[in-house]
Amino acid sequence: MSADTVQTLIDDLGALLLFTMILIVAAGQIYRAIYAVAAQSLLIAIAGGILAISTGNPDLWVIAGITLGVKAITLPWVLHWVVRRMDVRREIEPVIPIAATLALAVLIVVVSFQLSASLGPVRQAITGNALPVGIALTLTGVLVMATRKTALTQMVGLFASENGIFFTAMAVTQGMPLIIEIGVILDVILAALVMTIMVLRVRSTVDADIADLDRLRG
Amino acid sequence: MTGNWPLELVLAEMTVLVLLGPLVTGAIQQMKARLQCRQGAGVFQPYRDLVKLFRKGTVQADTASGLFRVVPVFVLAATVAAGALVPVVRVGPAAFPLGDAVMLLGLLALARFLTAIGALDAGGAFGGMGASREMTVAPLVEPVLMMVVFSTAIAAGTTELGALAAHRGSSWMLAWGAPDFLGFAAMLVLLPAETGRIPVDNPDTHLELTMLHEGMLLEHSGPGLGCMLLASHTRQIVTLGLVAALFFPVAPPYGGAAGLLVAAAAFAAKILALAIYLALVESSYAKLRLFRVPQYLGVGFVCALMALALRIL
Numbered sequence: 001m002s003a004d005t006v007q008t009l010i011d012d013l014g015a016l017l018l019f020t021m022i023l024i025v026a027a028g029q030i031y032r033a034i035y036a037v038a039a040q041s042l043l044i045a046i047a048g049g050i051l052a053i054s055t056g057n058p059d060l061w062v063i064a065g066i067t068l069g070v071k072a073i074t075l076p077w078v079l080h081w082v083v084r085r086m087d088v089r090r091e092i093e094p095v096i097p098i099a100a101t102l103a104l105a106v107l108i109v110v111v112s113f114q115l116s117a118s119l120g121p122v123r124q125a126i127t128g129n130a131l132p133v134g135i136a137l138t139l140t141g142v143l144v145m146a147t148r149k150t151a152l153t154q155m156v157g158l159f160a161s162e163n164g165i166f167f168t169a170m171a172v173t174q175g176m177p178l179i180i181e182i183g184v185i186l187d188v189i190l191a192a193l194v195m196t197i198m199v200l201r202v203r204s205t206v207d208a209d210i211a212d213l214d215r216l217r218g
Numbered sequence: 219m220t221g222n223w224p225l226e227l228v229l230a231e232m233t234v235l236v237l238l239g240p241l242v243t244g245a246i247q248q249m250k251a252r253l254q255c256r257q258g259a260g261v262f263q264p265y266r267d268l269v270k271l272f273r274k275g276t277v278q279a280d281t282a283s284g285l286f287r288v289v290p291v292f293v294l295a296a297t298v299a300a301g302a303l304v305p306v307v308r309v310g311p312a313a314f315p316l317g318d319a320v321m322l323l324g325l326l327a328l329a330r331f332l333t334a335i336g337a338l339d340a341g342g343a344f345g346g347m348g349a350s351r352e353m354t355v356a357p358l359v360e361p362v363l364m365m366v367v368f369s370t371a372i373a374a375g376t377t378e379l380g381a382l383a384a385h386r387g388s389s390w391m392l393a394w395g396a397p398d399f400l401g402f403a404a405m406l407v408l409l410p411a412e413t414g415r416i417p418v419d420n421p422d423t424h425l426e427l428t429m430l431h432e433g434m435l436l437e438h439s440g441p442g443l444g445c446m447l448l449a450s451h452t453r454q455i456v457t458l459g460l461v462a463a464l465f466f467p468v469a470p471p472y473g474g475a476a477g478l479l480v481a482a483a484a485f486a487a488k489i490l491a492l493a494i495y496l497a498l499v500e501s502s503y504a505k506l507r508l509f510r511v512p513q514y515l516g517v518g519f520v521c522a523l524m525a526l527a528l529r530i531l
Contacts (some may be wrong), residue, residue: 008395011395011396012394012395012396012399014396015395015396015397015398015399015400015528016399018400018524019399019400019403019521022517022520022521022524023517026513026516026517026520028510028513098513098516099512099513099516102513102516102517102519102520105520106520106523106524109524109527110527110531113527113528113531114531117531129396129528
């Protein structure tokens, strides 16, 4: 594939990634957010495959495969299982109204495009719009984590944020060393496991949610 | 900007759009019926309804003024005029000064305004409620439509729909950039709102809690109601045609009768695809509460804004 084609494809995937991110932010029900984050991970895996073809770096194939298996299939399935197991309310409870979160998300996207436009020579080395899209995904993921009350939806934000970092890392460095990528993936799996266990335990012992834990009781 | 497409062709396109409008509605209703395991009334039912209405007499509320009688005609006229601006087979500017996409959206907004005025004029409670709801949704839909149009128009440097189609050329699928994906996503979110369908409005119901557009038509009867219905069919096909012209125009590589035939077939296929999308959305979603509608349309707004930002930055 020529460099132009790769650039166009990465740009298009970036747009679709931003779209899935908007869906995550705007989702009123937790299942929709989970499906959207699964679709986002699938797009990341496709981007990994495209970069693997264009750079001829076999490590990227491995990373794309792991992303597909772990982040697009296993982790969403685990989240789905926890939601069913806990029998929680299906509706997302935001801290600030979802419309306000959407407005903040737009602001983040515009700011990250503006910021990376000012980088100049650094941007020349990066495939397409990968840098601003990656920054926007990361920050919007943090936004989702900050504006949701329940731990499960915060996990969705964490995955989205991690997807953003992954996308930038793949596109910026044409593939990081395999060992680092695998370490990052393991971290995410570990975080998901710890959070799942914590959510289930807290739920079963004191029947409280994360938002109820911000006050100390003497 | 003028090109070489004559007045006769533009008028023929407009006539075809108006004549095909009810067929699209009928097709969507038939697909919905099939998806819900019903027999359905057939794709030609909207034509039968129109013929029936145009044969009937008119009954009018005592409180209604003369404006109420002429509103259906004005609404139909504005919508049909908007239909003239949508390219069906042409892929370039017309030979005479013709309005552009901004004019098209303006005419549709005018039709919407007149419908609301008519509903208020009749003095019925439902009409007023429908009008106020429609006017609540409209300011959320129209600016977003504008932004989607502009995000495409910036690339081509013109808002004339025929010229836009010509700029895209026949390889539209390969030429799709990142902003096009976001703009198209915004358009898919907006389509049900602009055509008055679930999840924003429900065209099949006359229950006071759910209706937006239908509430405004309650006081009309006979030929007036026929005009209003024909206008909403036309509005629907005009909106679908606008999407087709913005995002997947097909420019036949050769002129003459064969080229026109190819373009017409492509247009039918595009409208059919969008109609299938609308039928699927209508069958798989429930109508949103009115206060949830801004959040739903917010997704479209954000997508359109991002498309515009990607195009400019």
